[in-house]
Amino acid sequence: MQIPQSQYDNATAIRTDLGAIFVSLELSRATWLVTSLSPGGGEKMSKHVVQGGDVGELLSRFAHLQEKVRCRTGCVFPIITIQEAGLDGFWIHRVLQDHGVESHIVDAASIAASRRGRRAKTDRIDGETLVRTLLAFKRGEPRVCAMVRAPSPQEEDRRRVCRERRVLIAERVEHVNRIKGLLFAQGIGEYQPLRKDRRIRLDELRTGDGRALPPHLKAQILRELDRLELLLDHIAVVERERDLLVTAADENTTITRPAAMLCAIKGVGAEIAAVLCTEGLSRHFDNRRQVAAYAGLAPTPWQSGTIDREQGVSKAGNPRLRTTMIQLAWLWLRNQPSSALSEWFFHRVQSNGGRHKKSTIVALARKLLVALWKYVRLGVVIDGVAMKAA
Structure with missing residues (x-):
């Protein structure tokens, strides 16, 4: 018709x-x-x-x-x-x-x-x-788009602490590398700008051919040290604010309670706990798929006819949370070797002949994020996890 x-x-x-x-x-x-x-x-x-x-x-x-x-x-x-x-x-x-x-x-x-x-x-x-x-x-059409959940002004402000520290750490690395590069061009490779006696040791340095540091080069390095020390002071202030954010007991337990629970796990420090809580675990998720998708750790298959392959993780979520979870996954293997997740990783790598460690660590990060979400939201303890001594 x-x-x-x-x-x-x-x-x-x-x-x-x-x-x-x-x-x-x-x-x-x-x-x-x-x-x-x-x-x-x-x-x-x-x-x-x-x-x-x-x-x-x-x-x-x-x-x-x-x-x-x-x-x-x-x-x-x-x-x-x-x-x-x-x-x-x-x-x-x-x-x-x-x-x-x-x-x-x-x-x-x-x-x-x-x-x-x-x-x-x-x-x-x-x-x-x-x-x-x-x-x-x-x-009501399904999957027509993805709407963003706007955070409250308080939630948005709490993120600033960890994000500012990440920026300051990156600037610190730039200054340290610049100082080391300037000295290495003169045949000096053992100088450490982050040591407390950095200025005293700078006066004692000699170039590879036995000369004292040229005056303009030394003045430039001293100015770099001034900026580096200012950065170190700012990092210390931000880290104190972060510790207060993690440990302070106030009326809003959205951040403090999950952070305290995470810090009780062996291998999880204040920085990782603060990033996980402010960037991801303080949000509401309906299921584990939403948790993995928000961090950009969800798989992206490519299937068409007889073609069936995996493209890797989507990387479409929160990059700070994803990076932190990859770092925590490597730390988890070192500090939690007897946990069920670590045993799964070792068995998976061994079955592949010791190959594909990087792709497997991403899968471990996804499983670990879901397990931590269940732990802070529902109190489900991770199998075989070791807690810090009181």
Whole structure:
């Protein structure tokens, strides 16, 4: 039976009968592009440009959209917005929610895109794509996109401690390597800039051909030591804040209780416990698959016809949590050799003839993350785990 063309058009038209005004925000430093689809306005999407950062003008545009729809339909419809997760963070999302606007933040990588070699990309096209994605999401279509759960301001602020320490450690490595490189070019390879007597030993150094350090080189290294010592002071301050975050007993046990439980495990220190709690384990997950996917440790199979191979982990989640879990997996083998997870790793590597250790350690990191999540959330103790002495 042939479907009439009019019925086919109605079936494929954009639905605007969900009782809301759907708005997408394409954000940039200079301008914000507001793309909207209103009830009673057909399938045409309207576009307006708002000056970047001007929230008052944005809210005025929303009020103008609602007034136009009220004059056209006689009803007042709420506004539902969508924006991509990006440099603006979550402050716009919080402002919209405070003004009664239903706001959603989407992971841009989760939106289906054309696979053509050259596809057009403009803010207008992206704005329309976001509106269609929001429509499909509100219709309840499965796996149409991945919405981001915005953290509270307190949760977002607690992450700063571990993230700042990671940045400071990277800067410390740069200064240490620069000092060692300058000295190695003079035939000096035993100098350690992180020792407490670094300035005294600097005066005693002699080049490979027996000369004292040239004055300009020594002055440059002294300035590098000044910056290095300032970094060491900042790292000490941040680590004290981290320890307070892990051990302090306050009314909010979302961070402190899981961190204390993790620190009681042998091989888990304050830094790893703080990163795991602030970056991952303080969030709500429905099942173990969501835990692994959030860390980017979920497998990505490639199956088509007779082709069936594994591409490795997705790496689409939190990179800080994933890196920490890989580090913890290696430490776990050293400090927890009798645990069930370590025995699984050793048996798996032995069955492969001692090969594929790196890929197996990633699988161990995924299993360990799920086990730690069950431990801090449900109190399920990991098999064979050794705890620290009281």
